[in-house]
Amino acid sequence: MLAVDTPGSVRPSPSFLQDAGGRSGIGAWIFSTDHKRIGLMYAAAMFTFFIVGMCLGLTMRLELMFPGEQFISAAAYNRIFTLHGVIMVFLFIVPGIPAVLGNFMLPLQLGAEDVSFPRLNLASWWIYMIGAAMALASLVVAGGVPDTGWTFYAPYSVRTDSSVSLAVMAAFVLGFSSILTGLNFITTIHRMRAKGMTFFRMPLFCWGLYATAWIQVIATPVVGITLVLLMLERTLGIGFFDPGKGGDPILYQHLFWIYSHPVVYVMILPAMGIISEILPAFARRTIFGYKAIAMSSMAIAAVGYLVWGHHMFTAGMSDTARWVFSLLTFLVAIPTGIKVFNWLATLYKGSIELSVPMLYAFAFIFLFSIGGLTGMVNGALSTDIHVHDTAYVVGHFHYTMFGGAGIGFFAGLHYWFPKITGRMYNDRRAKIALGLIFVGFNLLYFSMLIMGILGMPRRYADYLPEFQPFHMASTIGALILVPGLLLMLWNLLHSARTGAPAGPNPWRATTLEWQTASPPPLLNFEVAPEVTTGPYDFTHDPLLQENPA
Amino acid sequence: MSVANAAGMTLPAGSAVDPAADPAAAHGAAHHQDYEGDKTGMWLFLFTEFALFAALFVIYGVYRIIYTPEFHHAAANLNVAAGVTNTVILLTSSLTMVLAVNALQRGENRRSMALLWATMALALAFMVIKYFEWGAKFEHGLYPGSEHLLAMDGGEIVFFGLYFVMTGLHGIHVLLGVGAMLFLLPRIKSGRQSATNYTLTENVGLYWHLVDVIWIFLLPLFYLTN
């Protein structure tokens, strides 16, 4: 049944970690075209930025523990939340899952040796690093960190002296990296699938990446050109977004959200794909409604292009546009609901194993459901007027993007860690970390939901004393969350060197990446795999046959 | 997922001297044979280019309905003859380009190169006309942020802003296309691009036609608006 792992008959190839393909030293990494090494390089860079972004977030929480100015000025606070947003959005969560886990797993799940364009893949990483360097350079150049918020709204972003031009150029460059990754993934999925693997035999993570890649390819250029125009506005005074020159600042918002709403699906769709991998593996039964989940990914990507206006309900759009966008926004709930109900149906009558990845997946479903349901309040025109620009939006956003995309990312890391490193992590520590994350997370962000409803505005460095209990609870949540995140990362790093050997398929999962050695050899498979069934076929699972459920 | 052992044999890809273990060799050989894959990648890239200009078309579309009379008035300052001439030049360059690809596919490398030179000459002619056109605007004090321009109506400022940004971005694409052709020429000369391996040439051709398609839209949006 397995293409590899037949001891005695075969001398296994060295793993990709030992076999750098003739390169040595640091060049074995930064010039490697191996999709697995590129994925790990992205991971190293991204988690560094993640920790920086996390520290910035913690700084804000500490400042907000008490009303009045504690240790940072209001102006510095503006810069900190901008930098927190720019780093977390553009450097971590948008490229996160596709660039790290997508790069590593897509060819493995398809049964391919690499992506379609390995050198382009390496170029994407370099472009990403250049963009990251530019973003960080805005820290030190004249003008200092932008203070506009991560959305760079005109007209303030045109007028501020902070280094907006450099930051938007960084976002432009990072977008280019994202486009090239998406282009690579679409081509890989079309051209590199194993023999017998039809589109509807692809693992659902691949479907998530496929839908994501289409957003990356078509939506990213829109924000790219918009940011270039913003820069031209600052340098040449073109006037597209300046009312004094006939321009319209709301048009900037349109163009920004034409990209930036679809891009939240770039963040969440791969995470949903990860959950669709983990649930069947630990419920030990095939996924319920495979085609519905696959197609709902495409539907979310498509509907995602129709709803951007819900970010602009109070910006001064026409009433017609407001109710049309509100109506369309509710359509997103349909494919999303299809996914969640199919996940729950997958669990029904499964033989559930409460492993670490499964617990992370459950945390994802819980937190993402809160994120999705609180989003209805923002999507409904009338209620959004009340909560617009309050801490409620910040809470909602973090429930979807951190509780959804972020926790999904962590779930995937814990699921594929044995495949990537060949070792197991410490189970107990991973569970303690998840417990801290879960408790801290809810305390931190649910407090924001409540105080937002009560009227606490977002992006304020100071507040009225009546909000203090909520801010205090929120900060305590942050102080629980941060150690949880650090423990999780340390556990993974530590176990990568010291963990017990995992073997090729510790979870007894069924997709192709588990049919090769852990860590995989340079060219992934000893023999090109051939696929004869769907991705989650547990009918041959030895344990299930011993005691049929 | 059940996996059938396709070849029935598993052999180590092992020792350091084994050339098959060199990823550059193995991957390079593997991926450059996927003709359809390369073309798929190129088309996806063209889609991102479409989307890039689409954002500008949206901006144009919005301001055109807000400032219809101003746009008509401002467009009268543009040189229709120059715009139409440039259109014909670019269309012709598209023809020479497609003939160059065709010649290569028939194995006529020299003819292909000659046609590429012709394409580049036409591109150059396009840019020269563009240069004089822009130069004339600059002489009249019409450039982004100029006092003369800022004294005009908002709609006219936006029109000229769009004119410079869109034709400028298109011009950058023309230059990039010429760069791609210069990259291509030695490969056709040495026979690395040939009747059996012409993917790169075809993709440069696709890019050049895209530049043409964009211009086809720019002509009525700016020059034929009054």
Added chain:
Amino acid sequence: MANQANQQEQAARPEGAAGTASGNATDNITGPATGNAAAAVHHLLPDSLFVAVWGALVVLTAITSGASVWFPGTVGHTVALIVTPLKAALVLTFFMHLKYESVGFRAMLFATLGIVVVFLGLTYMDYLYR
């Protein structure tokens, strides 16, 4: 000996992958296609076809610019609205070979154009009803 066989195996693999991917025409939207350039049955079209297309493009350019110069306003704009997409379609169909590609490329192009139309349409929802 062993290494040799292995090399062959690896060399054969990408073609195998590409071949099967395209073998399933209903499922693979780039459609039936051959694995590599050498084996590709390419539609070698006569040069005269392209010259004819170029002629049509020049004539259409003459029509639309003539219309806008001699009948400025509604007539000129209407002609431009009809002729311009037609010209773009000619370039895409013949110069860019879309007519001879599998249906998948056209599907992807129409999806992209559809999204662009959505961008403009929904933005107009705002500006037309302000």
